[in-house]
Amino acid sequence: MTDPSAPVQEQTLSGSPAVWRRVVAIARNAFLEAVRDRVLYNLVLFVLLLIAGAIFLGELSDGQERKIIVDLGLSTMLLFGVFISIFVGVGLVYKEIERRTVYAIFSKPVSRGEFLVGKYLGLCLTLLVNVVVMGAGVSLALLYARRGGDSLALTIWPAIFLIYLELMILTGVALLFSSFSSPALSALLTFLVFIIGHFSTDLKNLASTMESVVGRGLFNALYYLLPNLNNYSYITPAAHGQVPLGSNVLLAILYAAVYIAITIAAATLVLGRRNFK
């Protein structure tokens, strides 16, 4: 009898160049899917919003105008990114199983882990293009507002990088839910993770004020289980020209790397045991 949990040849991600070539091929295909399904059209909407905002903000004083451009631009970038992470992310695996496109892929030398990593990286590439183009748009808007050089046009980029890391985490969560749940439920759960993730510190504080052991345990578990997305919120300080400490950015990168690795490993474990009907 074949044990589904047994190690399978071509089913583990190793350092082999052939494995990474397959992962890159899958990632490129996932990116192409996003492009051809017009996911990046949201950029047009973003640019229109930015132009409308610039016209409206022309009425405001200079200091406020720049602050609002950053606030509005980066918040919209996060919002659009969250929508893409959730709505494209939850369909990454589910859609392939429903449409049975995985049959032709898994009958080739592609392990389920490689497939997941490739799909994940493909969506991250889409988000990267999105974030970079939007970031450039915000920088240009700032330069236009000052009619010349503006330090804010550069200092907002660490905050943009943190937004991107947050979207990468959220995509990992969406991918995990997508490996075993329907898109609607996955989208709901990922959105809840996004919301609760921003109130992570409150969960910890709530747990410490609770008398019930069960309640304390539950909220502590949620605190450690759900991603702490507060670490990635730097929009308001960025609007005031502040730049995050290098050590904080480094910690944010490490936290994201570990969290993403865990979500993809869990998704691989779930998908690896799954029977396709």
Next chain:
Amino acid sequence: MSIVEIDQLTKDYEIGFWRKRKVRGLDALSLAVEQGEIFGFLGANGAGKTTTLKVLMRLTFPTSGKARILGEDIDKVSMHRIGYLPENPYFYDYLTAREFLEYCAELFGQPKQARKRNAEDLLSRVRLDEKRWDTQLRKFSKGMLQRVGLAQALINDPEIVFLDEPMSGLDPVGRREVRDLIASLRESGKTVFMCSHILSDIEVLCDRVAILKKGKLAHMGRLNDLRQQQNQENLVEIIVTQTDVPETFVVTETPGGVRIQAPGESDVDVVLTALRKVNGKLVSVQPLRQSLEELFVD
């Protein structure tokens, strides 16, 4: 050497949400496919044909039993040596036929030039109109998708090809072309394991067949041997315009005359002689092709 060895393969599915119960999809299936043969895998809908292929392709895990392909356990065999056409194939519809094949070739680690060359060779070989090579798959008909499916199953020049309903969605010309393609695979030394409902194709192509009923192996062997087992190898169907025929034969009335089932070819003369006496006309004479179908249904 057996290229595919299936030993006591059993697959149970769980159905129901609250009160789960098991349904047996495959029941202790054992069979072997030899090198270089075209092996037909037959059965009614739900008999377990596709489940067997999915287990062999590691898309679903067996409840018990073993299977080996090319001498290796299915969880160890290199997929570089295997081709697979799923039933009712659905591929990435935002890709063109050429892009999809090149993508499949890339998954096999083929270099860029080889990918391009192999994709074009195979699209020609499955006779997909060259004008459609750069059309997105979302604009393809079922028959065209089937051709692309066949091409992707052969992109790695596999030693064995598993085809699940390869004639599905094809028109008669397409069926003949695919039949020729499958026959050419045997000529080039490849082994073909094909599931099909279309008995005439199985009869023309397959060296041996296995018939599955409710997940169990009902019959396996050469077609002629199976027919002999059923004592039906010589049945002849004669259709004539006249109803006045010898009573010794099984006769069914048709709108234009009668259909006669004769036990053997020598009886055709008897029927024709009787027919001439009453100035009747012969419509058709053909060997009865129902034997395999009856094996299916019995």
